[in-house]
Amino acid sequence: SQQGEEDPQALSIQEGENATMNCSYKTSINNLQWYRQNSGRGLVHLILIRSNEREKHSGRLRVTLDTSKKSSSLLITASRAADTASYFCWGGGGKLIFGQGTELSVKP
Amino acid sequence: GAGVSQTPSNKVTEKGKYVELRCDPISGHTALYWYRQSLGQGPEFLIYFQGTGAADDSGLPNDRFFAVRPEGSVSTLKIQRTERGDSAVYLCASSARGVTGELFFGEGSRLTVL
Numbered sequence: 296s297q298q299g300e301e302d303p304q305a306l307s308i309q310e311g312e313n314a315t316m317n318c319s320y321k322t323s324i325n326n327l328q329w330y331r332q333n334s335g336r337g338l339v340h341l342i343l344i345r346s347n348e349r350e351k352h353s354g355r356l357r358v359t360l361d362t363s364k365k366s367s368s369l370l371i372t373a374s375r376a377a378d379t380a381s382y383f384c385w386g387g388g389g390k391l392i393f394g395q396g397t398e399l400s401v402k403p
Numbered sequence: 404g405a406g407v408s409q410t411p412s413n414k415v416t417e418k419g420k421y422v423e424l425r426c427d428p429i430s431g432h433t434a435l436y437w438y439r440q441s442l443g444q445g446p447e448f449l450i451y452f453q454g455t456g457a458a459d460d461s462g463l464p465n466d467r468f469f470a471v472r473p474e475g476s477v478s479t480l481k482i483q484r485t486e487r488g489d490s491a492v493y494l495c496a497s498s499a500r501g502v503t504g505e506l507f508f509g510e511g512s513r514l515t516v517l
Binding site: 325326394 | 509
């Protein structure tokens with residue numbers, strides 16, 4: 296079973312549009328992290344939000360966390376073709392499990 | 404080292420053989436994780452080390468899989484009597500602050516069992 300469940304499973308948008316993806320988790324967490332993966336190899340850390348935070352920004356990324364609903368969202372603004380990748384959430388302090396990810400495709 | 408290093412990057416073996424995959428974490432990182440990932444799937448948790456000890460090995464699928472980290476740095480994932488279903492990319496990550504900090508991933512070891 297997955298600790299993190301991302302949705303949608305796949306998202307296709309045009310360059311310049313915003314992309315929003317969501318994550319739900321099952322057990323209590325210390326923090327929630329978002330990762331990006333290109334071509335099935337190593338994952339790259341994007342942003343970490345702690346359980347006592349509600350919103351965090353980093354460049355074109357905005358992440359929110361609702362611990363009462365056990366959910367988080369990642370917003371990528373002004374998307375670029377280079378943002379095409381799979382995105383995963385991971386709950387630190389809970390079960391150390393990733394979800395299936397959201398596959399984002401940004402068309403030029 | 405500058406990042407997490409995994410060797411080999413690719414390994415092709417025959418069914419029934421023994422395989423070792425190595426992970427060299429970022430220097431000073433006390434936490435080390437192993438995941439495996441099949442095509443189109445998310446990373447599947449295998450085992451988490453804090454220092455030399457396995458803090459959580461609940462993800463190891465069966466007793467053919469074993470991992471060690473004898474000196475609290477390099478880790479080796481060992482797979483006995485490999486099966487075709489073991490084919491996947493095996494990912495290693497390390498963290499300076501365990502589950503409270505970000506994970507740094509290696510590029511993975513792609514295992515193919517023929």
